[in-house]
Structure formats: C-alpha cells, structure tokens
Amino acid sequence: MPSSTVHLKEQVFCQQPTGFVDPDRPDAVCLLDRSLYGLRQAPRAWFERFAAFIRTLGFTATRSDSSLFTLRRGHDLVYLLLYVDDIVITGSSAALIQNIVNKLRAEFAVKDMGDLRFFLGIDVRRSKEGFYLSQARYANDVLERAGMASYKAAATPIDAKGKLDATGPAVADATSYRQLAGALQYLTVTRPDIAFAVQQVCLHMHDPREPHLALLKRILRYVRGTTSHGLLLRASTDFNITAYSDADWAGCPATRRSTSGFCVFLGDALISWSSKRQAMVSRSSAEAEYRALVNAAAECIWLRQLLGELHCSINKATLAFCDNISGGIHVGQSSAPQTNQAH
Incomplete structure (x- = not known):
C-alpha cells in the first residue's frame, strides 16, 4: 500500500527532483500536497488515513495498542493489526474477513497473502497443537552477519555467574557489538530462554569490553544450536x-x-x-x-x-x-x- 496517495495536513516543501528541475526557476522548491516515500511525515499521515478509513468500516482502535483495531458485528469478531504497511487480519467469520479485505482492496493497493506464515521476521506454523512461533531465519541471518554460522554450539547462553562488571579491555569494534546486541534483542521476541543473557550484554552497549564480547559470542553460539526454538501457543x-x-x-x-x-x-x-x-x-x-x-x-x-x-x-x-x-x-x-x- 503506497503512501504516495496520503494527503498531508501541514505544509511540506522539498527540492526539485533530479532530472525535473525547472530551467526558468532552478532555485524554486516544490510544495507537497501528498506524502512521498521516505518523508518524515509519511508514516503518521499514512496511519491517520488508514485508521480513518477502517473506522468507517466499524473498527474501533484499542487503547492498549494503537496499531490494533477490533470489529464486533453480532456474534462475530475481527481483529486487525497494522505495522507500517503490513496487515494481519483474523476473526471468527471467514466471510466477514473476506468482505473487509475486499473493501480494503477497493481503497488501497492491498495484496492478500493468504494464511499467516511469516510476519516481521517471525515464522508462524499452524498445527493441531496450536501456533508455533520461531525466528529461525532471522537467527541464521544474525549468525551470518556475525560470521559465526559454522561455530560450535554452546549448551547454555550464560554461566551460573552471569553478572559482568564494567572492567576489561575495550572491544576493537564497538559498532559491531551494538548491532549484534540489538539484533539479539529482537530475537527475544520468541526466545525467553536468552532474555536474561541478552539483557546483560545490552547493559554495556555504551562502553563494551572484552568480557561483554565473550558473553555476546557465547549467546550466539547457543543460538547456533537452537535456531529452531520458539513458542507454542495453544x-x-x-x-x-x-x-x-x-x-x-x-x-x-x-x-x-x-x-x-x-x-x-x-x-x-x-x-x-x-x-x-x-x-x-x-x-x-x-x-x-x-x-x-x-x-x-x-x-x-x-x-x-x-x-x-x-x-x-x-x-x-x-x-x-x-x-x-x-x-x-x-x-x-x-x-x-x-x-x-x-x-
């Protein structure tokens, strides 16, 4: 769903795009009446337009989560979750869901991807037992980024004395440390088993030391052997x-x-x-x-x-x-x- 169709409420000016500069007024600027991709105001403008439209369909925004909307029609319930331009819809009536999808398709450039299988780096597998959520692909990407895809796996993410102080030699590449620590933070969305260990390495992102890097690598080695781990919701x-x-x-x-x-x-x-x-x-x-x-x-x-x-x-x-x-x-x-x- 492109955000270029979203109208702006405030005045926004931009330079003339390359290749389309007016030769008579090369120093002039353009006044936008619709948002462009990458514009700072675009996400808010897009959300406001989408939220206003689905309210006309009967949806109500929840106070607990601004990106979650609910629709109740008789005994049927429909839930809609919006993340930028990715939408997840579920409910108790397949016919009602299809009707909503058709109305969204008529208003926006919506593509129906079918049953939920992959969303924001999370693999969703449905079985008789319930929904199994894992981040196996994301975990493998993190290991590849760290250059540890072929390392020997560790049995645990942290030892019994996992608290680290702030002493030790400084790491050579603090930026890489922060990037990997941040990537592991997102991995805890489906991996509570590494939450405490990741919290420990994230405490020292401002000034990482060699002991902190050693713990970070141990967590990655543990992830190396447990990429398929996740959550079962039943x-x-x-x-x-x-x-x-x-x-x-x-x-x-x-x-x-x-x-x-x-x-x-x-x-x-x-x-x-x-x-x-x-x-x-x-x-x-x-x-x-x-x-x-x-x-x-x-x-x-x-x-x-x-x-x-x-x-x-x-x-x-x-x-x-x-x-x-x-x-x-x-x-x-x-x-x-x-x-x-x-x-």
Missing part, C-alpha cells in the same frame, strides 16, 4: 492470567542495583516475559522483590485491559507468585513452597 480451557516474578538483590557488581524478572502465562501459554535492571538501588531484598512484583503486576493489568478490548474478559483475579525468602506480607498462601501469592 488453546486452553484455563483462560486465566498467572504471573511469576523474581529479583536478585544488589546483583549488579557496578551499580549494586537489582535485576527484576517476570513471566506471564495465559492459561498454559507463555505470552510475556522480561528481564530488566531496576532503576534505583533497593535497601533490602524485600524491596527488590516488591519492585519486581510491581513490574509483573503492571504487565498483568495491561494484558487484562487488552483482552477486555478484544472482548475476552477475564472474570477471575490474576495470581502473581513472588519469592518469599525476604518474608513479605502474605496476601494469600500458595501451594508452592517459599512463595507469596498476590491478587
């Missing part, structure tokens, strides 16, 4: 959100800040996870644990709001399990040992 009779959080206390050797981690399940499907260094120093392990629990709770609140806007309301309270070693307040006792259960 239907479940248990439609409840459950979160698990944990934190180390003053684990960062350089700043003495703690690292929070959580994962969130919808039924038995893992749908969200995070590993992040806390913004400030915690005075006790209890404080570090509660900061981690707050992050998990905020994610659960957002997910509940998102599911509500998708017309999939959850009636039961969300359970959040956290470490109990610090001896915090018992909101509710869980069946697992040494854990607190918060509602």
